[in-house]
Amino acid sequence: MTSSHPTEQRNPSELAGVHKIRTMIEGFDDISHGGLPIGRTTLVSGTSGTGKTLIAVQFIYNGITQFDEAGVFVTFEESPADIIKNAFSFGWDLQKFVDEGKLFILDASPDPEGQDVVGNFDLSALIERIQYAIRKYKAKRVSIDSVTAVFQQYDAASVVRREIFRLVARLKQVGATTIMTTERVDEYGPVARFGVEEFVSDNVAIVRNVLEGERRRRTIEILKLRGTTHMKGEYPFTITNQGINIFPLGAMRLTQRSSNVRVSSGVNTLDEMCGGGFFKDSIILATGATGTGKTLLVSKFLQEACTRGDRAILFAYEESRAQLSRNAYSWGIDFEDLEQKGLLKIICAYPESAGLEDHLQIIKSEISEFKPSRIAIDSLSALARGVSNNAFRQFVIGVTGFAKQEEITGFFTNTTDQFMGSHSITDSHISTITDTIIMLQYVEIRGEMSRALNVFKMRGSWHDKGIREYTISAHGPEIKDSFRNFERIISGSPTRIAVDEKSDLSRITKGLRTEDKE
8 A cells, every 4th residue: 555645646626726636537527636635525426327336336445445534434235245245246345445444334224124224314423423434544535325215214204304415514524525425306407406505505416328420428517616616517437357447538639749650541542641650650641432441541541550469459349359350461461360379469359349438438448457568449430420510520539539548550441421522521520539530432434333442631741642453362452553534533423634735734733833943
């Protein structure tokens, strides 16, 4: 255990006189600008199943393990045995801390025999027990889960509110930093049932589990932290085997320096079109209709890294491992061999198998464990199905931000709905986040279907702006010269340039070159 105090790191709020205690819940201390105000009660409100109890338990557990601070957990709903059992599923041995005198679980749950443990609307005995436990164990942190259960046991809500107010006042008097959970009816309705927020109004956090499209999305929002600053709005979170994990996307700081080192795409002509290859820590997006060769470019990108002895991960959301391996093998790329050598890892999953936050957490965990130099996601558009634009954009920001933080080169694909012709890059909501965009599309030339490739954008570098013919052979991708004698390729309706027009263009070009020499 560390002996450091959780308030050693100062933040802007401390300068105003409000000190905070770090929760050590992943991401929460970022959005709260340092943690929870010391000596105050914070209300955590949410509908059933949003993770309120987990937050309350993790707050206590982290205090014990990270700062050697004893805690008191008051349960109005579940029995202490259930609290300990549920926590153990996250690898948290609460019984060990109980035995060591670092944790006291106060059982205020309803008596199965029907007797009123709390008493006739009088929490005096309970308040005294809590205060005694805080002093005996020298507890700094207290969690109370959940006050809604008290109101549900008695009809006199006004009397119960008064007693809860007394409890909060006493906790503040003894200097305990407290999390108090409560239920709410609707995800975007009143803060809490029974007017709980009326007596715990200093600090309020809302947890939600909203059905967006076809999937549920967990978010947390700090409504207020009186007398101190915090980040505004909802932030996605997921529940992992290590507890709550919040993604504070607005708090991300890309402090690493941009690299000028180039890495090969695995296709020589494409490297030339990009001025010598991709930048090492850049994010590349290949976008186009299905069948235009995006996955082939991904395969060459990954093969290039493995050939140099570097590791790479492919996150696939459209094809199975067998399909990917079979297709790559037809282009002379042996994915199975690269996997056996420990150079390549392929993660296949259905987009609908989990929420975006869960997919993001899996990606981050795999990267942290495998430590690749390159990653690929095939495809982002599959993950965008059935979710809101905002949720999808936050996911992409999370992935790209983490990749840049780890100085990893990322190659993502996006499948467009439009089979031919131009399509809006901005419709995907990811164009501004990527560094390089490669457009792939079908065009009709002389009555035949052809593929076209164009480096649409590349930050910080010269790049070829030509629209090249792109073919796929048994050897892989072949990028040829620009479509000569044609214009309006991107529109999907190319027209042949007449001979006279060609002469005029040639004369204009020569004239410009002469002017440049002069």
